[in-house]
Amino acid sequence: MAALPVSLISNKDCFPWVVQKFGGTSVGKFLENITGTIVKSHLETHRVALVCSARSGKTKAEGTTNRLFKASEEALKHGSKEYVRIVDEIYQDHVKASREIINNNEIILNELEKHLFQDCAKLKRFLEAAQLIDEISPRLKDIIIGVGEKLSCRIITAALQDKGINAEFINLENIIEQEFDANNLNQKFYDYLAKRIAEVVSKCGNRIPVVTGYFGIVPGSILNSVGRGYTDLCAALLAVGLRAKELQIWKEVDGIYTADPRKVPKARLLPIITPEEASELTYYGAEVIHPYTMEQVIRSNIPIRIKNVMNPIGEGTIIFPDAPKKSKNGFSKNGYHERHPTAVTIKNNIIVLNIHSNRKIMSHGFFAQIFAALDTYGIVVDLISTSEVHVSMALGAEIIEKDLQKALNELEKLGTVDVLEGMAILSLVGKQMKNMVGIAGKMFTTLAEANVNIEMISQGASEINISCVIDEFNADKALNVIHEHLLPIFTYQIPPDLSLPDQIVPQNPIALFP
Structure with missing residues (x-):
């Protein structure tokens, strides 16, 4: 037949x-x-x-x-x-x-x-x-x-x-x-x-x-x-x-990398990454896939694979949640090590606003009026660092200049406002690094040793994302030194046709730092 x-x-x-x-x-x-x-x-x-x-x-x-x-x-x-x-x-x-x-x-x-x-x-x-x-x-x-x-x-x-x-x-x-x-x-x-x-x-x-x-x-x-x-x-x-x-x-592109390969020659392809990590990388400069889009698929337990149209035989990067159980060797069943960052990314063309209160209003009113002014003119804050009378905010480059100026006029009623342009947000991302004691300190020490000055720091309680604002002039240097010193090398065995998350297991359970 x-x-x-x-x-x-x-x-x-x-x-x-x-x-x-x-x-x-x-x-x-x-x-x-x-x-x-x-x-x-x-x-x-x-x-x-x-x-x-x-x-x-x-x-x-x-x-x-x-x-x-x-x-x-x-x-x-x-x-x-x-x-x-x-x-x-x-x-x-x-x-x-x-x-x-x-x-x-x-x-x-x-x-x-x-x-x-x-x-x-x-x-x-x-x-x-x-x-x-x-x-x-x-x-x-x-x-x-x-x-x-x-x-x-x-x-x-x-x-x-x-x-x-x-x-x-x-x-x-x-x-x-x-x-x-x-x-x-x-x-x-x-x-x-x-x-x-x-x-x-x-x-x-x-x-x-x-x-x-x-x-x-x-x-x-x-x-x-x-x-x-x-x-x-x-x-x-x-x-x-x-x-x-x-x-x-x-x-x-072949998938999601540990850093932008155009800026970091030693960047490596990630065989697998969690949706939370992919969302953070998307927000802070890497074009992956919109977080809400990922949510629709992942909630139905469907893997997402990023593939390269120019290299169809490549395995790409799989976006899939962590497996709930962890193996004795320190790896979760989907091949993740529990104690390492996943990727580092940079977001350029950042504007930093430093606002110091004139002390005529209480701190809660101070914050409320700041965000009310920003909301009025549609200005989104990427990062924020606060004290009782001082707020530092990093704003993305998509801001319309006339809207920013109107917002500044409102903010100047609350206190002294300084504007820094030509900045960049450096973000270290990794869901599993939350158990790695001292990772933030190591990140900032590495930048200091490379003579990269930090303008502001923002870190969530979960430590999935540690971010700081630096001068854009030092962005590429910072990206490379953080990648070299904080991102270990892992080898994985990823099947070309994913059916179950626990098929993904590490070939070598040892983290090798470059």
């Missing part, structure tokens, strides 16, 4: 689901890797579902989503037709990509180009209507931005079909059928979404679902309620709904 084609055996009911999420840069630059290698390599043993972001260009500013934002802005300018040129440019970019990846079937290519044209023509009509009424509502902006995922998913679906894989384009823009309170989108809403997305995808049968990361008209707007990371959340919810064996997040 002749072997069945890949497209017919790929999604048998007996196979476990794997959800693969591809980011904008991957879709923009590595279509052949995705459709020709990555998807095919999983089809013999898994049912595969794809979730795709909008295509990105050489830079994020050139990406489809940013162009769509720009088109929305131009549509609100009286008499401007720049939005037409932007949409035409988006269309041509996608047509060009389509012709480069689809080589075998002209019918598939022609059908794809017809759909791309229709999507862009509809987009122009939306923008034209917005210009006529001089308004773009949050709901309309969601629809406009969601076009990016539709275009990229159409290309990937067609490219898979061109390679003989029976794929199906899945548009999620109308899946929400119940009423929800926009001011209270709790876990019940996300559980509903996971179920609905899985229901739609399951109707594909043996076809490979290629799912738009944009999942429709969310109460209160998807951009306002979820943010631009909605494609990661969509993939997470799909994995939960399908009870997937694994959620794979495909990027352009």
Whole structure:
């Protein structure tokens, strides 16, 4: 009996689901890797579902989503037709990509180009209507931005079909059928979404679902309620709904490192990391995955694997919670040592505010008024260090200058305010280092020996994250000395196909310091 084609055996009911999420840069630059290698390599043993972001260009500013934002802005300018040129440019970019990846079937290519044209023509009509009424509502902006995922998913679906894989384009823009309170989108809403997305995808049968990361008209707007990371959340919810064996997040790096390998030549790939550690690294400079997205998957006991679209055979980094039991040799069952930091990261372009009270108000009123002033102008504090009459705060670079100045005017009523610019936050992260006595002291001693001055210190009671603010000029030097002196080397045996956390065991139970 002749072997069945890949497209017919790929999604048998007996196979476990794997959800693969591809980011904008991957879709923009590595279509052949995705459709020709990555998807095919999983089809013999898994049912595969794809979730795709909008295509990105050489830079994020050139990406489809940013162009769509720009088109929305131009549509609100009286008499401007720049939005037409932007949409035409988006269309041509996608047509060009389509012709480069689809080589075998002209019918598939022609059908794809017809759909791309229709999507862009509809987009122009939306923008034209917005210009006529001089308004773009949050709901309309969601629809406009969601076009990016539709275009990229159409290309990937067609490219898979061109390679003989029976794929199906899945548009999620109308899946929400119940009423929800926009001011209270709790876990019940996300559980509903996971179920609905899985229901739609399951109707594909043996076809490979290629799912738009944009999942429709969310109460209160998807951009306002979820943010631009909605494609990661969509993939997470799909994995939960399908009870997937694994959620794979495909990027352009091999996984999560002990430090930024572009700045620290000796940085090492982490085979496994906890969600708590990944969340801390995301917040303090490393682009991993949004903490809330991780929570949706991890609470269902589904591992997340970060993989490299340029190196598909690499094992990547697994994000998974600690196993509850610990072995006699000092390692937890998932391969973690109990007493070491996991990674070190840096966040640049930090502004430090030092506020010294004028003593006209009690300390509790002093703090309350500080945070009220910051909240009024939407300023988020990354780190804080306090005494009864003094507060030091580290603020991220995304602050709008005029908002900061307004906040400073309010804060100066409370006391003396000093502003330091050109600073950086250095963070040492590790869930298991909380039992390592003196780790904070060793961190600060190491910096002192390297002549790195510390402006402020912040440390939580759990010691999962010890952070300090230093001059940005010393950021790379500090990153390297901390990595060299505080991050031990471990060797692990990680199976390429994770099924149980306790499969991950250390080959060598000894920590080797560089």
